[in-house]
Amino acid sequence: MATTSEAPETTQEEQIVLSLNEAFQTYVRQMPTDAKKAAQPEIAKFVRWLGPERLIDSIIPSEIGEFNEIFGAKTATRDAKERLSAVKLFLTFLKKKELIEINLAQHLRLRKSRTTSARARTSATPDTNTRLVRLTQSGYNEMTKQLTQLQEERVRIVKDIQRAAADGDVRENAPLEAAREAQGMTIGKIQEIEATLKVAVIIDAKQQEENRVQIGSKVELTETTSNKKVNYQLVEPNEANPLASKISIVSPVGSAILGQKLGDEVKVKTPRGEQVYKISKTS
Known part of the structure; x- marks a missing residue:
């Protein structure tokens, strides 16, 4: 009598670990269109900063704290608040969906706004606490090259928007929507690189x-x-x-x-x- 062997039953479902880019795409797909326009460029910046292929379960709180320090903690401007808010909602989503174990969102904090008089005093004196970014010479050259390419890309996208807007109803215009989305991401990248180069210091290997x-x-x-x-x-x-x-x-x-x-x-x-x-x- 022939016997058949059965594969052992899986008693525990294997958890799939997403890359940061995969998690980003998953989050964006469920966002309302209006919210997506503002938040997507900021979250994309966060994804690029950590690395798109990075596994989300390998992200540690100190990295979130570093991002917070560089991109938001030293300012209380509206832009900084919106930037960190978008990333914080993304991290909250990952925790809520049990894609990560650690509540990384709690490590994003923004300084409270200063009083008017305090702002006046601060604006009258230079900021001695500005964090310098140390870059290798090759890294500085690569960023400068990328900035030039992005600025050229921004000009091209503006033309794409103008052409798409002339094609018909802007409320149901997929090419226009795509061009505007690309414009937002490109501008975000340009601002990020410009901010870095502004405080960049080239590392002297001899020292x-x-x-x-x-x-x-x-x-x-x-x-x-x-x-x-x-x-x-x-x-x-x-x-x-x-x-x-x-x-x-x-x-x-x-x-x-x-x-x-x-x-x-x-x-x-x-x-x-x-x-x-x-x-x-x-x-």
Whole structure:
């Protein structure tokens, strides 16, 4: 008598972990059209800052705090409030849908508005607390190039809007809606880069402390269990680009190796569990 084998039943549904970009698209799809226009560029900026391919369950509170510090905490303007509000609602959505375990939204805070007299006193003196952004020379050059491309893109989009608006009813005009959405995202990127370049300081490699990991350092890390080697350059969040092996100082790996010396071992919490890396090279 033939016997048949049955596949074991799944007792627990495997949770799918979304990338930040996938979570962003999921959130945007359920937003009302009017709210989407204002919020989408700001959330897109947040997604680019952390990295679109970043898994949402790997985001840590200190990274949210860093974003808060750079893009909103030092100002109490209406723009800053709207910017952080959009991102906060996005993070609240992720928690409500149980896509993340930590309530990251609580780490976005905005300073209370100052009194009129306080604002008057502040405006009369320079802001000595402005946070400088340290960039590598290549990062600065890349941002400058990207800014030029975006400014050219903005001109093209304006022409697209003019053409689409001339085609008929603006209330049911998909090309016009798409062009306006692209315009909002492009302007947001331009403002972000301009703000960064305004306070940018180019890192002088000659002034870097030898054998210690600092912003701008290029490092080789060796995973102690598998002996696998990876190479990174440590940069500010504004310059981070995982595809170019540039990691942010607030990322799990970046924050662990920042300030460490050649030969040191560091522990890094990853979605796969805790891993130990040895700093095998630095320059």
